[in-house]
Amino acid sequence: MSTGEAHKPPPYMLVWAGLFVLTIMEVLIATVTSIPKIWLVIGLMAMAFYKAYLVAVYYMHLKWEPKRLWLLVSVPIPLIMILIFVVLNEIFVP
Amino acid sequence: MSTIEQEMVHAAEGGHHDHHELPFIRKYIFSTDHKMIAKQFMFVSLFFLVIGGLLATMMRWQLGYPGEPMPGGMLLPDAMMAPTPNGAIMLPEFYNSLVTMHGTIMIFFAIMPLLVGLFGNLLIPLQIGAEDMAFPRLNMISFWLAVPAGILMLSSFAVEGGAAGAGWTSYAPLSVSGEWTGVYLGQQLWLASLTILGFSSLVGAVNYITTVINMRAPGMTWFRMPLATWALFVTAILILLAIPILAGALIMLLFDQTIGTGFFRPEVGGEPLLWQHLFWFFGHPEVYILILPAMGIVSEVISNRARKPIFGYHSMVLAIIGIGFLGWIVWGHHMFMSGMNPLLGTSFMISTMAIAVPSAIKTFNWLATIWKGDLHLDSPMLYALAFVSMFIIGGLSGIFMASTPVDIYIHDTYFIVAHIHYVLFGGSLFAIFAGITFWFPKMFGRMMNETLNKVHFGLTIVLYNLVFWPMHNLGLQGMMRRIYDFTQYEYLAPLQPMNQFISISVFLLVAAQSVYAFNFFWSIFRGEKASNNPWDSNTLEWTVPSPPPHGNFPEMPVVYRGPYEYSSPESDTDFYPQTKPPPSKPPVQELIPEPVTPTPEGF
Amino acid sequence: MNWSWILPPSFSTVSGDIDGIYYVILWITGITFFITEALLFYFIFKYRHKEGRKATYDHGSTKMEIAWTMVPLVIVLWIGVVSKGVWDTVKVDVPAAGLEVIVTGKQFEWNVTYPGPDGALGTSDDFETLNELHAPEDQPIVITLRSEDVIHSFFLPEMRIKQDAVPGQDITVWFEAIQPGDYTIGCAELCGIGHTTMGGTLTIYTAADFQAWSSSQAQQQQP
């Protein structure tokens, strides 16, 4: 088992700080500011996915995994998009 | 989670599996040996296959002789049959339960565990040269989750209100409330049972995928894997990603029924179509789960019995992957009439049409494989060729339904029922017959009786077509499916003789299956002893004793070539085992390049 | 016993097109069926095992693979394109209504609401029939399909019309009959114990007869 052996210790605390700050920003944006709904949603979702990305890449060590694991892990993503996209179409296309 | 932990503890304690005799309970009941688990799945799902067949027989009585007393009906409780002086007549609510349970049991408890539970477990480790599954104990858990699920499902016949009666698709809001179906607890048992079974399949899928990716023997590259293993691998991925969607939907439906949430209940704003989308998003990949392993098995048998390499191995693999992927974008073809946005219907029609193409590739490749072959027409080959022949019919009838305007007329008619049975019985079940017969010697060390098998084959292929071919015609005359008494409709009354004809054929068909059942059990104990490689096959499972010992391979096999090198000029026999070293290299043990860590092409 | 693959007669303006596509597909799949099955049987016969026969050692041919990928692809896509036109006429492009009615499914009957003399739905002179749909020929009949409880499927086999009625949703269906007569209404989606009995009659009149029927009904049902 040699995960991370050749690297310097991963920036766990830095990522934690990032997650913390992003969460606070999210809450502030959602509760205090009054940006138009659509931008609010896009902005918040982008931040959420970035946070999720941070967790996956640093805490779940994807960063140090072989590329083929990345490939495997990304298999459900198109399926998720297909499902949500099609079913939303149901509602929005007259 | 903790089971995986235990797995590790187990592996850590045992290290290598040792070969001393295990106590009875560990060997036959809570076994972690993939071959024993495969057999367990086989016996349980054959039992369910018989149950499903009996349910169908009862259904066919009502359809062939609507409203007439059913022989033996007096034995069933009054909740199912209405007693009259002449005998007992089937009640409509019982008919609905029969349809639902027939579909559910056949799909989830017979065909799926046979293809995935039996052949997945039996073939994957043996064909890739592994000692066992990656997580043997999880494997055992997978089986022992399926059993209670089956018991729950069957027990629902005995509860107040009877078994689930909203079709195997369980459309909401019909399935939400007993007010609509008259079924209360039965519907909930159905949901609970399928959720548990789903978890069982999921655990199995995790195991198969890990095994195929990580446990291949040295030299067993992706493109040297037998097609059966390829198909089972892609199937496992489909299960892994489709079953959780079903589980989520089942749980939401269960909540709607029990605690009164509103997901699918229009009276509080829920969306009935959401259920259909979720169900079919799972459901269409599911039907490919039911055909891909069958295709793999058939490829194996055909190439072997034709003594010829499979035609276009690479495109066969790509077709499997293609079906696996396209299977995710066609689910809407079950919903053309559902009130779904009709524009969406068009896109689903096009994608559904496209999925005929990989199936076409496979069909033509099978044909080209037997072309200029040396066909040994023994029973596994006959079943496999019947698969090809019947799958063509079932697949082509799919094209009618894929065309949206034609589907307007034939949706929810017996045309669909004919399609289902051509792909599932003519397809999957014939492949299962082929597979069981082909690998029977590996499982039990004995051959099945060839004469009896040929009798069974002849009777089944004829009677089967007499049963299901006319269903196309019924559908074209407009006969709806899931209908208790079609004579209620004036325009369907003339179909009575044809329905009766079908029913009589069904009774004979079911009777004919006893030949196979007898042969199966007789051969386990009395069959002719089989050698290690009775079919002169190339793949790894035939290099080990029949049945293989615990741990499968006495020493790590090394693979030198693809699985279908039949009649190769390089070999002096008409087969060329994957493990046989090429003549250029002397077959001396020391010269085999480091067997333990695979070469880079081992990926 | 009717073993034929001919569809029973149909009586609406679109049904001819629908049946037409059916026959096109029947031809295509029929020919495919005969060719593939014939090849299968021929090969089985021709290449069955004989002493001394050795199979050809052959791994495939890319040219042939491409051929039998492209040909079916073109064929099925063509079927798709042809189908789209008819599908759009039936389900997407709803014509101006000659008669507008509301059909409501509920366990286990079809309720039909007619506009009455004023020609508008939702007014007090509306009248209803149960399990019967009366309509004139040669006019587009535009139906608003509803359900009160579970999903039903409104099925007019002779008109080649089928559409699920979904509770909580208003779905538009239309057809135009070309010949007076009595036809079938069925329910094609499992909807409970009485699913099998949820049938009715569609009666098509000439325009004049329909006027007569309509006004007599309107009168009878006025309070």
Add this chain to the structure above:
Amino acid sequence: MTTQAMTAGRAPMPGMKVYNLKLGMWIFLLSEVMFFTGLIGSYIILRFAHPEQFAAPGQVLNINLTAFNTFLLICSSVTMVKAYAAIQQGDQQGLKNWLLATIVIGASFVGVQVYEYIALAGEGFVPIADAYHAVGRHMPHDGPAIGGQLYGSTFYTMTGFHGTHVSIGVLCLCFTYWRAAKGAYTADNLGGVEIMGLYWHFVDLVWIILFTIVYLV
């Protein structure tokens, strides 16, 4: 007891170049992704179709409380990863300490969620659609319960399943702790800790998405 043992005697990491246990966990997590997709997807669709049944963010839910809870879960991810880092150095005591911290924080998360549920239910926000005085489709609710029928159903189902996952995670953490206390993990044999971490971080990841979608948007 090396990774060799964990792969049932096989070469440690062929194919994926990741040992079996870890690969198995990743594959299992993929199916979890699909499970939550089903739930979240249903929520998105119901909410778009019936916006009137969903109270605005903050109107019913206590954002600050849950933001604090989110913070807790993020912290537990750090402690988990610290536990893993400790055992990588062979530091068994460190492993146990950090695991204990993770258990405590994880359990607090569940505690806060239970408290939140009780408070919300007390105000009349419930998963039972029939408890609302709904008059049919497209009609706003009026009655004693707050939020909205579908809002209640989806909210409790999504967060409830996440909470169940956290609870199962805490139980597994306790098991890992017990094994760690027996000295089962070493710098060479830390597969158990690593896959525990994968599961735990995944649960955290799901919450990050859920928090934004359910509480903020």
